[in-house]
Amino acid sequence: MFKHWKSGLAGAVAAATLAMPLTAAAELTDGKVKIGVLSDMSGVYKALEGPGAVTAAKMAVEDFGGSVMGKPIEIISADHQNKPDIGASTAREWIDADEVDMITALDNSSVALSVQGLANDKKIITMNTGAGTTALTEEQCTPYGIHYVYDTHALPVGTATAMVKNGGESWFFITADYAFGHSLRDNTGAVVESLGGEVVGNVNAPLSTNDFSSYLLQAQSSGADVIGLANAGQDTVNAIKQANQFRIVQGGQKLAGMLVFITDVHSMGLDIAQGLQFTTAFVWNQNDETEAWSRRFYERHNAMPTMVHAGVYSAVTNYLEAVKATGSDDSDTVRAKLGEMTLNDMFVKGGKILPNGSMLHDMYLVEVKKPDEASEEWDLLRVVSKIPADQAYISLEDSKCPLVN
Structure with missing residues (x-):
């Protein structure tokens, strides 16, 4: 299925492995997993991601069981107002003061590039579900940046x-x-x-x-x-x-x-x-699985989910699966595990996260x-x-x- 990238995968995985050694101890650094949902909560992109992304993230945590390795999972959120400086400032505070482990949503390409660059410097994973620019996985790719739902290619x-x-x-x-x-x-x-x-x-x-x-x-x-x-x-x-x-x-x-x-x-x-x-x-009523999840989302959000809402749920779920599988929230360890996984849930079937951060899936x-x-x-x-x-x-x-x- 993925014949066009198989030839370059082995070398890329080797390079990524060298860049991200699996040396972390099996533990959560601050006794919990904290995920930040950074989105447009009040502007032109509010309906397509915004508060609905928080709803989707919380649903993912609940469906996961509310904890990982017996430790709590916390969701926090903020409005980036479609301004790269506000997005980066919020991400910096989350990482430095609040010990956020992963940031998702990021529905503005300028904000997303700014936050991905900052998070890379601080070795924090971003799972971008809302922005579109291919620069996230092309010229400005990072070891910790993942582009999850769609891109402008x-x-x-x-x-x-x-x-x-x-x-x-x-x-x-x-x-x-x-x-x-x-x-x-x-x-x-x-x-x-x-x-x-x-x-x-x-x-x-x-x-x-x-x-x-x-x-x-x-x-x-x-x-x-x-x-x-x-x-x-x-x-x-x-x-x-x-x-x-x-x-x-x-x-x-x-x-x-x-x-x-x-x-x-x-x-x-x-x-x-x-x-x-x-x-x-994503199409909410494409099959029984997507429809069942979407109707649950509708009960909370009073609107059917966009592909971005479904993507947030999937990204948070698979991030937590990687944490559980490795017994660690160390970014190098978790990112390497995500690259090994085949993603299967109501949003994606047979998904693969490539070394450049692109999540390959059908459209x-x-x-x-x-x-x-x-x-x-x-x-x-x-x-x-x-x-x-x-x-x-x-x-x-x-x-x-x-x-x-």
């Missing part, structure tokens, strides 16, 4: 490929003007061009933009077949709603949401979002249902196709991570 592999093959050969991008948006635009553009399409234009929009009128008019006047939205959260919702007001789709152009969450679709409604295709790592191309196809309020998506892990993610042999090449 995996997203366009499904969405852009399908749209180009269906006639969307020319693209104009509306891009969130920071690391995530630029990475998503560049990776999507590369996929488009590799398939014989072309990028005819781009305009950058600040994070938390309320009025997309001028950007949409530029995209409309470009005559591009597809308007690619390289943004996320409320920015994506605002852009699609306003595109509907301009009747852009009715005029013959297509919209491509390059990062869309089920909460976005629910916010827009099926009348507006129907037919929209996008790539995701799914989905389409928003028509209003008369939905059986209940949150029955919004149908799976079009599965994107195998070895197609979705950058292979180790092509990686720019200095840990592996």
Whole structure:
């Protein structure tokens, strides 16, 4: 299944093992395991991760049994406000004063890169579930940084490929003007061009933009077949709603949401979002296992989980499994164990964490249902196709991570 990275794996594992010797004693350094959920609790990404990530993390702890090796597991949380300095400051306080063992969520690429770099200096594991930039596992990879749910390479592999093959050969991008948006635009553009399409234009929009009128008019006047939205959260919702007001789709152009969450679709409604295709790592009612967990989550959060919420649950669970298996919360020991494990839970089947920190797993191309196809309020998506892990993610042999090449 993972044929593209097997050839480089042996050497990479050897290098990672040298960098992370298994010398820790079987113990918890402060008599407990403490996990920090650092997310956007009040801004444009609140719905896609935010408080729901805390809920998912607490569910993981409860399902794990509430303790490990007879010691308590504690979840703490904070709002990074989409500001890298606040994110790094919070992470530093957590590590230095609160003895946090692992940090997760991190739903902003600029925040994520800042926190991952700081945590690496302090030898603390980060399991990033919310940010997208491939820099986390490429140019700025670290021995302790794990990128868990999706990245800006995996997203366009499904969405852009399908749209180009269906006639969307020319693209104009509306891009969130920071690391995530630029990475998503560049990776999507590369996929488009590799398939014989072309990028005819781009305009950058600040994070938390309320009025997309001028950007949409530029995209409309470009005559591009597809308007690619390289943004996320409320920015994506605002852009699609306003595109509907301009009747852009009715005029013959297509919209491509390059990062869309089920909460976005629910916010827009099926009348507006129907037919929209996008790539995701998780569909809440895809099978009995995902549905059972998702309905439990809904009871606590009053919304079905996004792929990020499900990813937080999985990341926390597998981190705790590694702690239990090694009898230690030493970061070198736990990170090495995570790299040995095959991950299987309601979120991921056959997942592998590579030496560059990328968690390899299947992705799914989905389409928003028509209003008369939905059986209940949150029955919004149908799976079009599965994107195998070895197609979705950058292979180790092509990686720019200095840990592996």
